[in-house]
Amino acid sequence: MAATKDKMGRPIVVVTGVGVVTSLGAGKADNWAKLTAGESGIHTITRFPTEGMKTRIAGSVDFLGTPECTAALSEQLADLAAEEAIAESGIGTPGDFPGPLFLAVPPIEMEWSQRLDVGARSGSNDIVTYADLLRVSDEFPAYHGRFLFGSVADHIAERFGTRGSPISLSTACASGASAIQLGVEAIRRGETDAALCVGTDGSVNPEAVIRFSLLSALSTSNDNPQKAARPFSKNRDGFIMAEGAGALVLESYDAAKARGARILGVVEGCGEKTDAFHRTRSSPDGKPIIACIKNALEDAGLTADDIDYVNAHGTSTPENDKMEYLGCSTVFGERMAKLPISSNKSMIGHTLSAAGAIEAVFTVLTLQNQRMPPTINYDVPDPAIPLDVVPHAARDAALKHAISNSFGFGGQNVSLVVGVEPA
Amino acid sequence: MANGAREAWITGIGIVSCLGEGADAHWQKLSEGKPSADVTTYAPYIVHPLAPINFDLQIPKKGDQRQMENWQRIGTYAAGLALDSAGVKGQTDVLSHMDMIVAAGGGERDLTVDSTILSGMPRAADPAAFLNERLMSDLRPTLFLAQLSNLLAGNISIVHGVTSSSRTFMGEEAAGLDAVRIAVSRIGAGQSDIALVGGAHNGERPDLIMLYEFAGLMLKNKFAPVWDRGDGKGGFALGSLGAFLVIEAREHAEARGAKALARIAHVVSDRRKRLPGNVTASLEDLWHKVKDEVDAKSAAVVSGATGANPATAEERAFLEAHGELAVRATGSYLGHGLEPQFPMNLALATVALQHGSLFPPCDSTGLEKPMSGPLTQVVVTGVGHWRGEGLALVEKVG
Numbered sequence: 016m017a018a019t020k021d022k023m024g025r026p027i028v029v030v031t032g033v034g035v036v037t038s039l040g041a042g043k044a045d046n047w048a049k050l051t052a053g054e055s056g057i058h059t060i061t062r063f064p065t066e067g068m069k070t071r072i073a074g075s076v077d078f079l080g081t082p083e084c085t086a087a088l089s090e091q092l093a094d095l096a097a098e099e100a101i102a103e104s105g106i107g108t109p110g111d112f113p114g115p116l117f118l119a120v121p122p123i124e125m126e127w128s129q130r131l132d133v134g135a136r137s138g139s140n141d142i143v144t145y146a147d148l149l150r151v152s153d154e155f156p157a158y159h160g161r162f163l164f165g166s167v168a169d170h171i172a173e174r175f176g177t178r179g180s181p182i183s184l185s186t187a188c189a190s191g192a193s194a195i196q197l198g199v200e201a202i203r204r205g206e207t208d209a210a211l212c213v214g215t216d217g218s219v220n221p222e223a224v225i226r227f228s229l230l231s232a233l234s235t236s237n238d239n240p241q242k243a244a245r246p247f248s249k250n251r252d253g254f255i256m257a258e259g260a261g262a263l264v265l266e267s268y269d270a271a272k273a274r275g276a277r278i279l280g281v282v283e284g285c286g287e288k289t290d291a292f293h294r295t296r297s298s299p300d301g302k303p304i305i306a307c308i309k310n311a312l313e314d315a316g317l318t319a320d321d322i323d324y325v326n327a328h329g330t331s332t333p334e335n336d337k338m339e340y341l342g343c344s345t346v347f348g349e350r351m352a353k354l355p356i357s358s359n360k361s362m363i364g365h366t367l368s369a370a371g372a373i374e375a376v377f378t379v380l381t382l383q384n385q386r387m388p389p390t391i392n393y394d395v396p397d398p399a400i401p402l403d404v405v406p407h408a409a410r411d412a413a414l415k416h417a418i419s420n421s422f423g424f425g426g427q428n429v430s431l432v433v434g435v436e437p438a
Numbered sequence: 439m440a441n442g443a444r445e446a447w448i449t450g451i452g453i454v455s456c457l458g459e460g461a462d463a464h465w466q467k468l469s470e471g472k473p474s475a476d477v478t479t480y481a482p483y484i485v486h487p488l489a490p491i492n493f494d495l496q497i498p499k500k501g502d503q504r505q506m507e508n509w510q511r512i513g514t515y516a517a518g519l520a521l522d523s524a525g526v527k528g529q530t531d532v533l534s535h536m537d538m539i540v541a542a543g544g545g546e547r548d549l550t551v552d553s554t555i556l557s558g559m560p561r562a563a564d565p566a567a568f569l570n571e572r573l574m575s576d577l578r579p580t581l582f583l584a585q586l587s588n589l590l591a592g593n594i595s596i597v598h599g600v601t602s603s604s605r606t607f608m609g610e611e612a613a614g615l616d617a618v619r620i621a622v623s624r625i626g627a628g629q630s631d632i633a634l635v636g637g638a639h640n641g642e643r644p645d646l647i648m649l650y651e652f653a654g655l656m657l658k659n660k661f662a663p664v665w666d667r668g669d670g671k672g673g674f675a676l677g678s679l680g681a682f683l684v685i686e687a688r689e690h691a692e693a694r695g696a697k698a699l700a701r702i703a704h705v706v707s708d709r710r711k712r713l714p715g716n717v718t719a720s721l722e723d724l725w726h727k728v729k730d731e732v733d734a735k736s737a738a739v740v741s742g743a744t745g746a747n748p749a750t751a752e753e754r755a756f757l758e759a760h761g762e763l764a765v766r767a768t769g770s771y772l773g774h775g776l777e778p779q780f781p782m783n784l785a786l787a788t789v790a791l792q793h794g795s796l797f798p799p800c801d802s803t804g805l806e807k808p809m810s811g812p813l814t815q816v817v818v819t820g821v822g823h824w825r826g827e828g829l830a831l832v833e834k835v836g
Contacts, residue, residue: 067571069574120608122543124545131559144556145549148644152652155652162649162652163824164609165610165826173711180615180619184605186606193605200624203629206623221570226581229579293596294589295583425586425589426596
């Protein structure tokens with residue numbers, strides 16, 4: 016049987032399973048229902064005292080209990096999402112996934128509770144220095160494995176039995192999309208028939224919130240958490256840190272068909288383009304974002320006119336939303352005035368390393384259900400960036416191809432084109 | 439070709455470590471056969487500090503340097519050396535389609551802020567409020583950017599203008615292995631024409647020493663080459679080092695008139711649960727994927743052994759089973775730099791292939807044997823201290 020190829024002669028890459036956890040809940044059914052109902056998962060932080068912080072709200076995932084640390088929660092979230100995606104796809108056998116793992120994960124670090132434990136054990140009752148910590152470090156052997164950068168991926172690889180060396184990756188807020196792109200590339204190379212691509216982030220902890228706050232990146236709309244994420248609004252004032260995980264089982268079309276798998280969608284193209292302008296800001300001319308979106312369209316063998324919906328990066332920062340508008344309006348031209356573009360972050364916040372994967376899952380669901388989730392809190396449109404953001408309420412539409420954007424600190428830009436199953 | 443149909447050439451290397459900077463300085467020190475380390479600064483822990491570097495030479499703007507912590511400066515510097523070596527520095531047409539995979543850790547701490555909090559928080563009336571207050575007022579806003587793993591790549595883009603794709607792999611030693619493996623696979627399959635691949639590590643960090651000392655992995659008190667660290671736990675001495683390679687499709691290199699320093703014939707990696715014997719078995723399985731192309735008469739092994747057991751003892755068992763190949767562990771000289779260790783060893787293998795000979799042994803246990811004949815192939819091993827096993831076959835071109 017001749018292999019089924021795309022326009023460029025490469026294996027077609029399809030999605031056969033998705034899983035998702037956000038502050039809205041665990042599982043795609045619950046998430047999709049709430050997302051299309053326009054519910055917000057943003058709330059006042061109760062995980063730790065926020066006294067003295069400028070930002071005291073987040074989309075943290077609190078229904079899994081109190082996490083020991085970011086690494087542990089990121090692992091738990093990834094576990095849940097991967098389990099759901101693999102179960103839906105029906106691929107492999109439990110504990111034996113027939114392909115590699117690409118995991119987008121926040122950089123793993125030891126945190127204050129552990130650092131303070133070691134400090135207390137040192138018995139130093141005046142100034143505590145690293146020399147004191149080092150004196151007793153070997154009394155905490157479990158911290159080694161826990162706080163290695165590769166620890167979360169190693170756990171997921173072990174649990175689901177993925178093949179080969181698992182990849183832990185970071186492209187900042189584009190990480191989840193990069194994980195998918197790496198999986199797509201591996202299948203197109205013919206190295207594997209399947210890949211498990213996961214993005215996870217459980218990093219709402221005091222130091223992480225303060226770090227973003229010190230960069231003036233976060234919303235300070237503390238008094239009305241559910242109204243704080245306002246992508247594309249004139250009064251948007253920063254993003255909301257959030258947690259969650261998204262997982263996708265990718266397969267070659269032929270492998271999926273051969274085992275009778277249900278095809279949820281097609282990853283038609285991936286584009287990326289690095290911005291060398293600034294560590295946290297986009298090039299003012301928008302060229303890297305424009306090139307990123309164009310690269311994704313070209314990789315998919317499509318033109319701008321083929322795109323029916325944009326799943327925005329839409330962080331609700333003044334900078335991002337303006338630059339995303341510039342990028343999209345340049346690529347899509349006059350059509351942009353009518354091309355629906357909505358931001359899941361208005362409801363789930365910015366899930367950072369997980370965002371690209373979670374939003375790819377939601378893009379797949381959007382195409383499957385032929386229904387676009389809304390941008391909520393769009394009460395004060397920004398006249399400088401006029402867009403159809405699918406305001407307030409979900410909307411049905413005939414959709415064949417959608418694009419999902421992810422942009423991150425460090426000049427990271429990734430766009431994914433997702434389509435419905437070819438007829 | 440295991441990693442695809444197109445040949446992958448190394449056309450540039452950029453390396454810095456305690457041995458100095460560049461191919462010549464490294465070759466000279468390796469040829470002298472006298473490793474040294476700093477046994478006092480972080481006593482009892484031993485480190486291999488970075489040789490003095492004038493960062494201005496590759497990072498001309500002081501403003502850029504200020505936005506980085508040392509691990510990023512080391513990496514951005516080494517990346518610049520690699521671009522110079524490949525003859526593409528400042529060549530916007532090449533750099534704009536150059537892909538990048540960086541293997542990185544990150545998280546460099548502000549030790550003073552940490553100490554202030556550790557000292558004051560237990561005695562504070564409201565410890566949580568104290569923590570928030572100190573972090574809010576004492577953390578430099580830009581420190582976060584100097585901690586983020588993907589900001590080494592970000593800085594390389596800004597300073598050197600590498601602007602096609604930018605991906606950062608984390609995960610200790612395996613990150614370096616897989617960065618090279620995936621870059622070579624992409625080139626082999628025509629998904630990429632030219633890539634900058636490598637990483638950087640600052641070993642002069644008490645916070646990192648602590649991370650590894652949680653498991654008692656640090657080499658303490660007395661320096662010894664990696665194979666001479668005994669049958670017990672052994673240990674590694676952290677090293678400060680940066681290593682980048684420009685890896686390029688042969689066609690792309692020839693079209694721009696670039697010479698091959700070496701060819702990467704294979705890169706393979708795996709992850710085994712670390713049960714006794716599994717590292718040896720994993721390396722043996724990986725070896726089976728490349729062995730048919732190895733000509734033992736003119737081949738050697740450049741090992742990434744860390745010195746910490748059981749991983750190093752198990753690698754030794756594998757190497758002893760293939761005693762026809764001369765072995766050199768560069769960790770004796772460089773220390774252990776985790777993420778960039780494998781790219782560094784690929785670079786050093788390339789330097790040896792350029793010289794057509796191997797540097798002398800540095801080992802009293804007899805594993806490293808003299809090799810006098812010509813060198814045309816190097817098998818580079820990388821065994822993570824905790825996870826990840828891999829090897830590459832690098833060859834002389836022409």
